[in-house]
Amino acid sequence: MTINVLLKNRILKHTLFWIIYLLIWILLDVLYGFSFERATYNYLGCIIEIPFYYIHMYYLWPKFISRKKYATYFIIFIPLLVLNSWLVLLLRYYLVFPYLLELTNPPKDFFALPRILGLARSILLWFGPPTAIKILQDHFTNKINIERLEKEKKISELNFLKSQMNPHFLFNTLNNLYSLSLKSSKKTPQALLQLSNLLSYTLYDASEDQISLEKEIQHLNDYIELEKLRFGDRLNLQLEMEGDFSKVMITPLIIIPLAENAFKHCALNERGIVDISFKIAVTQNQLQINTVNPVANVPKEDHKNGIGVQNLSKRLQIIYPQKHTFKLEEKAQKFYTELCIDLNNA
Known part of the structure; x- marks a missing residue:
């Protein structure tokens, strides 16, 4: 009964997915030698990154990629990605480092463009699996709907x-x-x-x-x-x-x-x-x-x-x-x- 309710509730399904997905990445960091607490703090930036994912997959992708407006898509997507990366760095600089990790002297080039672009690349890699899952899900849903309509x-x-x-x-x-x-x-x-x-x-x-x-x-x-x-x-x-x-x-x-x-x-x-x-x-x-x-x-x-x-x-x-x-x-x-x-x- 609980499983059926969960499967029918979209918000619960998505929440459960992100919790499991984050735990996988946290555990991977733990395997690399980080403490569980430190690894968890590293992913607090997801508070900003996950909303960006939904803007991308539920607005930009269907509005531009599905309609083959590729140039418009990249003109909007790239600045948003860079902005998202910069906001994550702000979160780390003013909250994670001084208060959670008690690091008082972050690097002077913390907001330099190479660091922002490097984090942007990491965000892209981090969103790779959820994006692939969403695209495959939409593909099979559309295929089922088309078959149903044809029938x-x-x-x-x-x-x-x-x-x-x-x-x-x-x-x-x-x-x-x-x-x-x-x-x-x-x-x-x-x-x-x-x-x-x-x-x-x-x-x-x-x-x-x-x-x-x-x-x-x-x-x-x-x-x-x-x-x-x-x-x-x-x-x-x-x-x-x-x-x-x-x-x-x-x-x-x-x-x-x-x-x-x-x-x-x-x-x-x-x-x-x-x-x-x-x-x-x-x-x-x-x-x-x-x-x-x-x-x-x-x-x-x-x-x-x-x-x-x-x-x-x-x-x-x-x-x-x-x-x-x-x-x-x-x-x-x-x-x-x-x-x-x-x-x-x-």
Whole structure:
């Protein structure tokens, strides 16, 4: 309990640090042959030096060095250092020597410039370790803060992309149901049941950071069944699965945007058979997803990639940075997608 209070109290922490730091230097002087009392008196000048340290590290350093104003920093720092050295000599001359050490005849050159500069150099050496500690502490604190902000930014961006994705998926699915209702299809109730399963997935399972690949594939199957109701006999679908999916965990809603994109392109074909192929494979701890679908013979701006694929690309960059490849290609009136995710420590 006492340790926790100490760690949270900045003044107590700093006070304890200086006490320990001074004791180390006093003990070093004792090892060199000084009495403990004499060694303690030698460091009474710290009463003046420590405030100078705080002026330097908490004002001059962040105001000038951090902003790369080096010339201004040295123009201010050097005179302050010399002034600090001179004030320490005054303290020794008028208090430490005559009253504590009972030395009545200090050297005549006590306030000479070489002595002042020599003490200034000693002050710099004495402040070396605390300055290094402060700089390292600030570095790691800034690093932690930057990592925290980047993480919060990524979480916010992911939440935004998910919030876009679910309405986008619902919009597409409702369009499918609307098509069935126009035809007064008897399959509409079944489609509503499929939609219920899909919404349950997107509202609950998709809110998790990771889910099993098996659940994601079940979600894909539900979506395909819904699309089959719309395309009927026109749809020629090949779905190929390879590998062991039971222990694979991935972020939700990775496969469905690729399926939506494939069916969207096929929907542009008003007539004829549409061929769509999906391949999902797990080999050597890598997940590979390939889709192939026809592209309608319409201007390219009419069948460009939609929100789903764009969001998927952004999400992959956030969740699997440098651990995935995502390729989109159109050739010979067919559209190919290839997604490969490295599952090691994913």
